[in-house]
Amino acid sequence: MEVSGLDFRYDNGYKVFENINIKVERGKFASIVGPSGVGKSTLLRLFGSFLKPEHGEVLLHGKPVLRPTPLISMVHQSIVTFPWMTAEENVMLSLKTKGYPRAKCEEIAQKSLDMVGLQGFENLYPKEMSGGMRQRVSVARSLAAEPKVLLMDEPFAHLDELTAEGLRQDIYNILFNPESSLECVIMVSHNLTEVVELSDQIFVLNNNPATVVGHLEIDMKRPRSSRDPVFDNYLDQLYAMLTKKKGGTR
Amino acid sequence: MGLILLSIVIGWAFAYSAIKSRIFENIYISIIEVFESVPIISFFPIVLIIFVDRVGGPLGVELAADFLVFTAVAWNIWMGQYQAFKTIPSEMVEVTENYNFSLWHKMRDVYIPFSIPRIVANLFPSISDGFFYITVSEVFTVGVTSYSTFGVGLPIDKFAKNGNLNFLVITFIALGIFVVFLIAIVREMGNHAVAKYTIDTEAPIIKRGKPRIRQTSRFSAIVSQNTLGKLASYNRVRKGPEDLEELFSREKKNSKIGIIAGVLALAIFVYIIYSVVMFVMSVSHSEWSYLFSQTPALLYGLLIDYIRVIIITLASIAFAFTLGYLLATRRRAEAVGVPLIQTISAYPVPAYFPFIFLGIYPFIIAILGPLAEEGVVLFLGFLATFYYVFYSFWMGIKAMPSEYNEIMNNLDMGFFKKMRYVIIPSTFPYLISGISSTINSAWGGLVIGEYWPDIAGGETLQVHAGLMKTIDVSTRNGNIALAGWGSFLFAIIVAVYSILFTRKMMDLARKKYVAEEGIYSV
Incomplete structure (x- = not known):
């Protein structure tokens, strides 16, 4: 998946991005970081074609993506579930447009719920679940759509630290499970530790209008420990990229 | 417009009484819920019996028309005001208590501003209903007697009956201009109210316990629109003051206001029932x-x-x-x-x-x-x-x-x-x-x-x-x-x-x- 030469401005004329170029290879977990308000979530919505760029294009397998598609699935920052549907029905929602018989939908939903560790909770309604369980439901719903690309907008931001840590540990294995159709994940986050823990590639956004000011490949075995000096080194590099002024000084 | 303004002012008093007195709240909300779920037109016989038959004369006819229009506009505005007062953030109330605000200052600086977006939101249907019943109720015929009161309904009826098409068209154009003007004002007020009076902080809200009757979806609809709605399910108990006799005496005073308002509302209700019963007995x-x-x-x-x-x-x-x-x-x-x-x-x-x-x-x-x-x-x-x-x-x-x-x-x-x-x-x-x-x-x-x-x-x-x-x-x-x-x-x-x-x-x-x-x- 890639975006090339992307420019974007809001309705009020404010230019958010200029010439953004990002390419995420198959099998990679990529993250986008940047200061608050730089447009990280907006960029993710451009990846998903929820917003249209002023210039440039979004490509999947080399073909332009012109509108939202289940092939590129979004997990929101605010954890989104439908309160009138059970966990299973929430997941089955993403299969409604596929025309599968009900039994097959149930089977896929069940498999997706199993994948995110919610077996046995199929019949609970969202309000009967914790925040972490709800986020797992929304991840399961995205996975059930059999996407090629998963877009995650600060997926742990609304979880308490312990729950977030637990889900972070699981998420990589959930997403790159052999049974998953996923080819790559693009996550937006402001939490640098989380980003180094999960990512293979990190793109740093900064400036006004925002551009990609840095790119980091993380070469560490999983699971990664934040106490590892190599981990610290990556964090320092990221910090340096984020705080570097235009023109080269920190 | 006079009736809408009147209903807003009365609504503030009732809403404040309702949040201060549980007894008044239960009676008040029950009555509003019944009235707002019953079509306005079913009040017509009561109007005839009480105002035209009992009061009589031009005053009775005026009161009859006013009552119908009032019933058309009041209930949803009152419900909106009550909901606003009920969901006011506890921090705001605590500030007023902290500075020992009088009732007048509390109302002027906190409760009334907080209720304005809800009132404005309810003005559109109220104005529509009000105009509808103005044109229906300002002129009505009972037997050989035609009753009328001054207002736009009267000339419309008169010109239509006389076949005076030119005047009729002029009246409609004038009414149309007035309606467009009014709607423009209300829209502007709505934008202003949202910009100035809505709050977007996720603050806990006061919930003093639900009324005993089940709540309407209008309540849930409005609460759910509110950014505070999602927090409505947890109750925050306000800490009581250590001593503060003054506060206790003020609370007593407030509950007295609630009781007085309750008694007044009850008296009006009893009078209406009495009039109807007396009328029924005479049949x-x-x-x-x-x-x-x-x-x-x-x-x-x-x-x-x-x-x-x-x-x-x-x-x-x-x-x-x-x-x-x-x-x-x-x-x-x-x-x-x-x-x-x-x-x-x-x-x-x-x-x-x-x-x-x-x-x-x-x-x-x-x-x-x-x-x-x-x-x-x-x-x-x-x-x-x-x-x-x-x-x-x-x-x-x-x-x-x-x-x-x-x-x-x-x-x-x-x-x-x-x-x-x-x-x-x-x-x-x-x-x-x-x-x-x-x-x-x-x-x-x-x-x-x-x-x-x-x-x-x-x-x-x-x-x-x-x-x-x-x-x-x-x-x-x-x-x-x-x-x-x-x-x-x-x-x-x-x-x-x-x-x-x-x-x-x-x-x-x-x-x-x-x-x-x-x-x-x-």
């Missing part, structure tokens, strides 16, 4: 026998009217689901369409419908043949009421979490799947509230449409059967007893329907279909 046995013998025919008429109401409601829902969806999802269409529909809905149907009748009647006769009058009445009912469900649905879509839109687009859902799985469930509390109002107001449309002598071009619009026609004809013939009895039966059945159906749906909406609960954030 002779033979009269009662006559009324009972007419009951099957009245009930048959009610059944026919219910079928009409269902058709009008279904048409209104279909209109809302298509145009409401279109406007809510297309910004440019919305910028033109919504103010246009607001203006049309505020322009009283009885004022302009004769012109439509003249234009469409020949075509409707050609298409529907013997059912032409039925078609016209249904169309009139639709015009009188479609906007309630339209607005509710439109507001429901606007209030839907933006993430839901993204998910629907992401999953590439078509119109019907979007509607079935996401939009209708998300907007369900709004829809129930809107459908309920549409049903109630459809009766108003039927009252004027089922029997309209000399509507235009010497034609009389009347249907074959219908309770509203019977009530209208009996009133005009001076048979107040039959009109009153028909209205009484109507009110009973509608109230039972409201309790058994509408409230159940409202409870369901509140329990299961609150879209904001689907968005989890800490």
Whole structure:
């Protein structure tokens, strides 16, 4: 998946991005970081074609993506579930447009719920679940759509630290499970530790209008420990990229 | 406008009394809930009995018209004010207590400003209802006597009867300009109120315990629109002061205000009941026998009217689901369409419908043949009421979490799947509230449409059967007893329907279909 030469401005004329170029290879977990308000979530919505760029294009397998598609699935920052549907029905929602018989939908939903560790909770309604369980439901719903690309907008931001840590540990294995159709994940986050823990590639956004000011490949075995000096080194590099002024000084 | 202002001022006093006195709150909310779920038109016999018969004279007629218009505008504004006072952030109240604000300062600086967005939101339907009943109630005929009071309804009626078309057109244009002007002001007020008086902090709100009766979906709809709504489920207990005798004495004073207001409201209520009972006692046995013998025919008429109401409601829902969806999802269409529909809905149907009748009647006769009058009445009912469900649905879509839109687009859902799985469930509390109002107001449309002598071009619009026609004809013939009895039966059945159906749906909406609960954030 890639975006090339992307420019974007809001309705009020404010230019958010200029010439953004990002390419995420198959099998990679990529993250986008940047200061608050730089447009990280907006960029993710451009990846998903929820917003249209002023210039440039979004490509999947080399073909332009012109509108939202289940092939590129979004997990929101605010954890989104439908309160009138059970966990299973929430997941089955993403299969409604596929025309599968009900039994097959149930089977896929069940498999997706199993994948995110919610077996046995199929019949609970969202309000009967914790925040972490709800986020797992929304991840399961995205996975059930059999996407090629998963877009995650600060997926742990609304979880308490312990729950977030637990889900972070699981998420990589959930997403790159052999049974998953996923080819790559693009996550937006402001939490640098989380980003180094999960990512293979990190793109740093900064400036006004925002551009990609840095790119980091993380070469560490999983699971990664934040106490590892190599981990610290990556964090320092990221910090340096984020705080570097235009023109080269920190 | 005077009645709307009056109802707002009284509403503040009642709302404050309600949050200060549990007893008053329970009585007050129960009464409002019943009144707002019963069609305004069912108050007509009470109006005739109390004001025209008992008070009498020009004052009685003026009071009768005022009462009908008042009942049309008051309840939803009062409910909005109560909900605002009930959901005020506890921090705001604590600040007023911290600085020992007097009641006047509390009201002026905190409670009243906080209630303004809710009041403005309720002004649109109130103005529409108000104009409708102004044109209906300022001139009415009982037997050989025609009662009238000063207002725009009077010249419209006079010019129409005299066939004075030029003056009639001028009056309509003047009314139209006034309505557009008024709607523009209310829209501006709405924008100002949202910009200035709404708060977006996630602060805990006071909940002093629910009223004993079940809450309406109007409550849940408004609470769920509020950014504080999602926090409404947890109660924060305000810490009591260590000593502060003064505070205790103030609380006592406040509860006294609540008791006085409660007693006053109760006294008015008892007087109304007393007047009705005295009137009923004065009816002779033979009269009662006559009324009972007419009951099957009245009930048959009610059944026919219910079928009409269902058709009008279904048409209104279909209109809302298509145009409401279109406007809510297309910004440019919305910028033109919504103010246009607001203006049309505020322009009283009885004022302009004769012109439509003249234009469409020949075509409707050609298409529907013997059912032409039925078609016209249904169309009139639709015009009188479609906007309630339209607005509710439109507001429901606007209030839907933006993430839901993204998910629907992401999953590439078509119109019907979007509607079935996401939009209708998300907007369900709004829809129930809107459908309920549409049903109630459809009766108003039927009252004027089922029997309209000399509507235009010497034609009389009347249907074959219908309770509203019977009530209208009996009133005009001076048979107040039959009109009153028909209205009484109507009110009973509608109230039972409201309790058994509408409230159940409202409870369901509140329990299961609150879209904001689907968005989890800490």
